[in-house]
Amino acid sequence: MKSKKNELKISVAPAHIKENPLPQLINQRIELYPENKRRPINKTIFRNEYFQLTFNTRDQSMAISSKGDLVYSAIPYDTARNYIQRAAIQYLLHPAEARSYIESHKENLEKYLMLSLFQTTHQKVTEDSIEVKQAYQAIFKNPLLEIQILGRLMQHDETGPLSANLAGKFLFSENVKTGIAGYISEYLAFVVQLTQALPLMIDGQQVQLIENTEETLIGLNYSTDITPGLSLLPQPLKQSIQAALADSNQEMLSNTRPLLRSEYGAELSRLRENYVAHSVRPDNIADHFKNVHSNENRNLINVISDIHAKNGELPIVNRHFNLFIGDISESRISDSEIKGLYVIGGHELVDSLPQEQDQKMEVWDKWRPYFNDQWFQELMRDSDEQWYSLPLGNHTFYSSIQTAIQHRFPKMHVLNNEVYTHEGIRYVGLTIPVVLIERKKAQQEFILRTLKKLLKDDYETPIVILSHAPLFNELSMLSPQSSAYSNQYDCDNADLEKVFQDYPILGVIHGHHHIPASSRRFQKVTFANRQLFVVCSIYSKINTGFDLSSLLENTSRP
Template structure:
């Protein structure tokens, strides 16, 4: 017993925020000798093909496959997170996954028609017997059904797919990709993991549970999840692998669908990638061949959405309750006289409010003339992509003019340019942060501090949510460190901001900007200023017309 205490104390010294890790996780970390040589990514749990690691620096968990397991033989296959998400949802709601696929039947028939042409060179119609048989094959193979659900999620979020459709949609070709084996091993691991530790897995993010995380429990796989009916639908060899995985803690040989291993097929995979020709078509070009099967009506009571970038002058969704629009809503001078809620300014609003005429002598330009001598403004007129990081911080008079130009187009919205409003006993503070000014971080954070000091006032008790287009800083952002847009220097360096978060009842932050897909998760709970704060990033897509904030607010209540 004394020896165990000694070992755990060593781990205590290695791990920051150690008091937030349950003893069960501490003991797992201590049980892997290689962790003593790992200052950051500690192994928490592993089996033959996967491992869970804990990043002691950013206090996060991640599931990764070992170097031998191949997700897909399809080069540049970007669907893994979507397919893993579909796998988790299949365990939780197999009937809903089937319904999701059936609603997309017309979309699938187009994909299958194109897939058959890629394999045979013969064109068939969408209502042909060949397409019908290929569609039925999906419904008869749960591991392919999971993949198809994931591909359709990707289609709905990012636009139509085009490269190697046969490997993605035809059973005869899909069996060669190794994805079914990957899914079976992934399912085995996540079930084994959640039955061993108090964690929630949604297909990408792994979250440590506490007693108040009812929303997390309902949205992902945990030890509380009822999955017996879904497991019973899987192939028998997968069921056997899952049952074997639950018998012991780790490293049990599996007898399920064979995964694709680099140790056996490495040279072959390298040659395929070397000689691969994608034959991709841009999603915007293929979009016209697919119809949107999702309803545009959204009934969330407090609906969060951002980065719509509508190009047809209309918002592509309808919500008659309270909306939080976190910037970059229109690229076409959109108008909506009925939508209600609050709206913060993003980068694209700065261009979208400008007159459509290029004749600067026109009186429409009068309100903008005070800014003509600024280099950042002239650049904004000529090439907006070159102007974003030259913009002034959010306390500049320019943003008030932007606000007054937007208001007539959305008369029932409250435009918050460094202002606040109270709705249903929650205070929302809208800060104007169109972009992440990384190189001027200190200036940006001085602005944030001054704005918060002014707007928070004397009421320290009212629940408060801060809304901005770009995130305030990394600690309150959902952008992954693996993203090319991530900058590790964009952290909170102003201690007085953290002090305000401690002093006031700030319960959450909302942002957009980074176009994070829903498959990467639209909310998280993070530790900042000594307390747990929710972060929401809800980017528009056909499958995601907003995030229901009430669920998080109710947990706080």
């Protein structure tokens, strides 16, 4: 990882290994574990006392998971595990950059520590108090806590400020009770041992077989130099990892005793049952924290969505060509200079309407045709709960929304079921503000009619399709493991699938599901007997956009 000062590069890569017959190495590993004979999908290919690496035969992906007895955190509903695992690997490989990343957040950390001390002692202290200074210095005295802080800050920058259980997350005295240090110790020992035994690349969340991927993650593998971070780890963990480097079959030693369900299960269950989060929504406290990252990028074709800007300003700067994939504003933001394409999301609908307190009747005149429509009344009353009553994307209401957005972004082309050609690529912008599962048939018929109308008889010019909500599951970045996933949202329109067979469609871009950028921003999928890319780039402090130009260059034309 080569990074600028105060900037930690988060790796992003496709989630799936390229589809082909199982590599011989994987088959050999599957044969080593007898229990695989009764497991049709998730096969064990490597394990130790606390962790295992499994291979999913259905989508040919690999995943590291902790075995049943190991507890990641005693903090209920702690969602930072993947961030902390990635932080552990980045710390092992690049400790100087990791520390620089933490130090760049000093002002934010002091705020977190001040709030943590208040949660613990019920005494108010200032951010420049001796107590806060001591707690800040304690972070750098314990590498396992430093790794956790790094992970928490990565989560902060990607999903928003944290508010629940801050003491256990930021204060050494409370953190030692959570068991996370023991988890990190066992995790690091496992991944080092694993990469010495198999040709893998691991970034802390994703695992790829190096010899069978189209591109690799930025992370740990058998050839990476871990000397910089290894020298900083606690001595027992350091010795354990060194033993693994010498012999991949060497039994690993525990550095910090992990938290086990067999010993603390009942206590942890009670803690979860009686848990009161006292948490605050990240967007409600974001203004209290400093953004330490630059809001400018130089992507040539910059893809971004779901900014949900609430302060009246566009938080990104890009002087090239942008693809805004909906839900950009919740505060009527405008920008007279930004260029590119804009498709309509759900939040644009309410954001484009006059303010309720505006009593001038002429301001509401162009919206008057919809006053008697139930979906419009429900949208005005409670938009967050009524998205699914919206009309399909060929409704005249969306033309009014398009006009309102166009006025605020004069150099953007707002595509409302329209096509625009840029540098030899036809971008088709479809108005699909939300996922309409119950009206899937009508939705897909609308998509079919619109594509046929726009694409006509041009079977030569490459095409990229833009829509806020994904077209359907086969062309969506949403994981089947997500609570928002519905297997009913698949494509069951054969004529629509044939459009993807007949026309030179390179890929699709969507937003809507708020998939963290570090999870992945694109993947290659097979649909209609063709390889397509799917892109989803959600705004965060550490993601001001994804550069589509490199993906276009590396995508073969049909």
